Amino acid sequence: MERRTFIELLGAGTLLVPPLACKLRGPIAAGPTNLNGIPTTCELCPNKCSLLAVVKEGRLAKLNPNPENPKSRAMLCARGNAAIQQVYDPDRLKQPLIRAGERGEGKWRPVSWDEAFDFAANKLKAVKEKHGPEGSLWSSTEGFQEVFFKNLGQAFGSPNVMRHPTLCLASMTLAYSTTFGTVPSFDLLNADYVIMAGANRFESIITPDTMDLIGGTMERKAKLIYLDPRFTVTASKADEWHPIKPGTDLAFILAMLNVILTEERHDKAFVETYTLGFEQLLEHVKPYTPAWAEKETEIPAADITRIARAFADAAPRAVFYAGRRSSWYTNDFQMRRAQAILNAVVGNWDREGGMVPNRKVAKGEFTFMPWDDPKASRVDEVEKAFPLANAKDGVYLPLRENVLKGTPYPVKAWMIYKQDPMHALPDQGKTLEMIQQMDFVGVVDIAMSDTAWYADVVFPESHYLERTDPIEVMPGIWPAAVYRQQAVKPLHDTKPMLDIAQGLAKRLGLSDYFDYTIEQWVEAEAKELPVPNGMEHMRKHGVVGFEKPKYGTTRNAVHRFVTKSGKIELFSERLQEAGHDPLPVYTAPAQPPANKFRLILGRKATITHAALTNLPWLHEHNRENDLWIHPEPAARLNIQTGDLLEVSSTAGTVKIKARVTPEIRPDCVFMLHGFGKKSAWLRRVHNVGAADSILLETAWDKVSGNAALHETFVKVGKA
Amino acid sequence: MRSLRLIPLGLWALLLLLGASVQAGEAKGSDTKGKFFFKKSCKACHMDGGSAKALTPLSKTQAQWRKFFDAGKHKGEALSPKLGTPAQLLDIKTFLINHASDSPQPETCGG
Known part of the structure; x- marks a missing residue:
């Protein structure tokens, strides 16, 4: 098909990319059709696609794509659809919990929110008194309410607010920023x-x-x-x-x-x-x-x-x-x-x-007088070791090394939001060691992740379909501002991150920084959206986007x-x-010894994050991970598909079934992420398959500090 | 004003190395509060659709921001007290210079 014909077809309204069928210019001001459902925004991965939640008699019946978003268009993927099951999953966290046994023993005491807040606040205050606010670490992954978690850590006075990019895309963003x-x-x-x-x-x-x-x-x-x-x-x-x-x-x-x-x-x-x-x-x-x-x-x-x-x-x-x-x-x-x-x-x-x-879509901001800058420098020493990296995001693996060594100062409290460092970081043994040396670990999540399994207190967050979040701008060729609004009432005794932050802030003497409601926050953002009556528009449509690219x-x-x-x-x-090569210089990578393989990783449509492997609809497609190995080395090692293997690196050893396939080079092996969970509350994947994070060794990119997850060589043999 | 002698030697070396957010002899305010005061005092007019040209830290280089604050004038009037106290203006200056278009930290990763 010729480009012109294709574009014309798009203009005529093909089902392939419906938003381009709209003839509007500039911001999309109104929906093309009657939107059947409550407009909101997916949270199953970083894409933040717009969707319509169909609710019948107070229960979610279906999630449909919202075609008004020029970025996600009329698409909601398998992961997005599986979000309904997350809400009604019996494995969800249903109330606050305080650890009753040893860390990782799985013994919990259900408590009231007041007791959970008091317990955590007292622990945080004790660490602050002994080690200063820098003795606390606040780590999180992206999410619309991440801002409230970060703000709590900053208001507490900690310089150690740790975001996720050095486990993800930091080397790419820094490289393109350095160039363009x-x-x-x-x-x-x-x-x-x-x-x-x-x-x-x-x-x-x-x-x-x-x-x-x-x-x-x-x-x-x-x-x-x-x-x-x-x-x-x-x-x-x-x-x-x-x-x-x-x-x-x-x-x-x-x-x-x-x-x-x-x-x-x-x-x-x-x-x-x-x-x-x-x-x-x-x-x-x-x-x-x-x-x-x-x-x-x-x-x-x-x-x-x-x-x-x-x-x-x-x-x-x-x-x-x-x-x-x-x-x-x-x-x-x-x-x-x-x-x-x-x-x-x-x-x-x-x-x-x-x-x-x-491009971006303009939005307003809820502003308030912020806290003082922290007095201590960051424990990961990012400014010294990675002077070009994003100092506010930090560098995760060097941070873990320093915390384990206790340099430049001790960090003894770890608050974690919406992240599972036991799987997100390589070398799970080191992460576990880091947890064990903490005086206090608090986790906010919707399910009992492996990290939550080792925590002292677990705060159950309301699911995204049960809460209203800040407006988020998704930059791009087709940028959009998206809104997440509550579709159903919380099923269990859970709270949004803002409420959790407010509960802790009250006990930590930090209420001045959280003296607002989510509605006030969102209304301030909606005021500057490029549509009339921004708040009303968002409630009705869930998205403001630009349909026409600008070149x-x-x-x-x-x-x-x-x-x-x-x-x-x-x-x-x-x-x-800064002491780096001003033009890219090639150095040949180390090669695995004859009896070892390079472990490589990757994602698939139904699994991106470790948190998704326990969801029934997604689990049906991925019941257990296995180790891809080429037929040539497999024959040499007398390995056949289905054999149980022992795979080991300098970081750890796992047992995993073999998949003998020519769809991989003979010098590599591959496994999917997110299996082999230690948490018994993730029943579908508890002790099922193996965790890549046990095998992966600690290594990072020299300039950005990004984790280097393909630098591990493993030995493979029959178990 | 923070005593310059309190800044460790290693930090001086780093700042000079990077073409640095803060120059020798330049007082440093609060980056965090500077962002707030910038939005409160400047963005009220300097925004898309506002009464003056939209401004962000990226609108100027570090040298251009320095020149603006050294001149100390806004529409012919002294910056302080019209746009804030001297301490608040120092915070704004710190924020703008730290994130100017030629600064080492002009853009974050976002999501």
Whole structure:
């Protein structure tokens, strides 16, 4: 199908991408149809898709997609649909609990909210008195009420408010920010040539990228080149799959740059106008020939050369896709930097079908006089060890190392919101050691996660379908502001995070920072939405979005990029000043010894986070994880599918069943995340399969501090 | 004003190395409170659809923000007391310089 025909079909209202069928310009001001259900926003993963909750007689009957969101469009995935079961799951936390036995013993005493608040506040005060506010750690993952948890930690005076990005995408965001001053989106709807390296976008769903990739490759016949040691669903739909040697993506990209620059296939006018450091880059990539890269990547030089030429020819409608979870190797930042540079030199910046700087939807803010800045520096010493990383987010693994050593000072209280560090961090043994050395551990969650299982007090949070949250802006090519409103009354004795923060704040003398309701907070945000009667609009529609993409707004002579020089920095002085390579330098990764394998990880549509494996509908698709191993080593080790294996690394040992498959390189093994739970209250996955976090060793990217989760070698044998 | 001698030598080295949020001899206020006062005092007019051009820390470089505060004038009038007390203006200046368009921390990861 021709692009024009496809766009016309979209304009005519195909079911593929319904929002584009709307003829409105600017903000979407009203819904196209009668919205059957309560508009709210999914929370099962970071995508935050809009949905309509159908409620009958006070119970959730169905969740439907809300087509008014230009980002999630008329799509709600399997994970999103499974949220109903989360509400009615008998494994949910139903009331506050205080530990009655040893940590991890599973003995709990149900208590009132007052008793839980008093208990936690007294413990926090005791730690503060002995070690100062910096003796407390407040860690969380993303969520609309995360702001209240973070605020409580900051108001308490702790510098150790720890967010999740260094377990996720910090190396990618830092690499693109260092180069462009911002993190762009990739216009997969309009790209003609897409390279994805390990971003398994057909299985690990990101909206709108997954839908756009389907539209682009399946309908519009855009070219998809896919690099991955595993034959994934994305590989099966790609035009080319190259089972690249793990850890060598940077060599592939540098060789592409070598071809494009030495053959002068780059966008000369764009490079001249908008970038800094081209001459240094040209000299830098000369040794990185395709013949050299073939030896590193095991991808034929002829293929690398052909792909580089085709990529440059297709530009600006060509993208080397950034990926999202970028916690792979210790050189991850430099690999993502090379991606960013490759994209820059072909001039796909801010063009249709290229990379597009994100737009945002304006919203208001509930403001109040904040607390004093903390007096102590952070325990992870991020400013000293990772001066370019986001200091407010922190660096998780170096933090754990310092807490275990007790340097630069002791941390003895750990509050955790909506996160399961026992699975989110590599080396579960170390995380458990960190928990055990705490005087106090408090967890806020909707289910008894493995971390909650080892806590002293567990605060049950209301499910997202039972509460109202702040308005959140989702930046992108099709940005949206989304609203999460209560669809049903809380089923159990649970509270939203704001109420939990208020309960603790009252006892900690911090009520001045929480003297408002969620309604007041949201109304302040809604006041500045780009629609009339913002609050009323959100209650009726749940979303404000921009339907029309804008291209080229930063392609003008006066635009200053948010970098040190104001240009797109191919060569980075700031990196050089901080002691890092100003241009990406390749170092060959260590290879597993003959009797070992590299453990690699990945996601699929029905499992992204460890918290999802216990949900019945998702569990039906993933009853137990297994270890993918290639037939060649399997034969050598006399392993057959279904055999119980013992897999060990320097961090730990697990038992897991074998899946013998040619869909993985012989030097790697693969397993899904989120199984082998210790918590007996997660009945479907308690002691079922194995936890990757037990095997993964501690390693991080040198520049961003991002966890490096593909640096572990394991020994595999029959149990 | 915070005594400059109280800033450890290692921190000085780091700040200089990074092209630094705070220059030698420059007083430092509260980043957190600066954000609040900036929104309260400046964003009331300097917002999209407001009576003046929208402003964020990214609207200027660190040097440009310094120049603005060194001049100490807003529409020909002294910044203080019109836009805040001297302490509040120091907080605003700290916030804006720390997150200026050429600063080391201009943008966060978000979700």
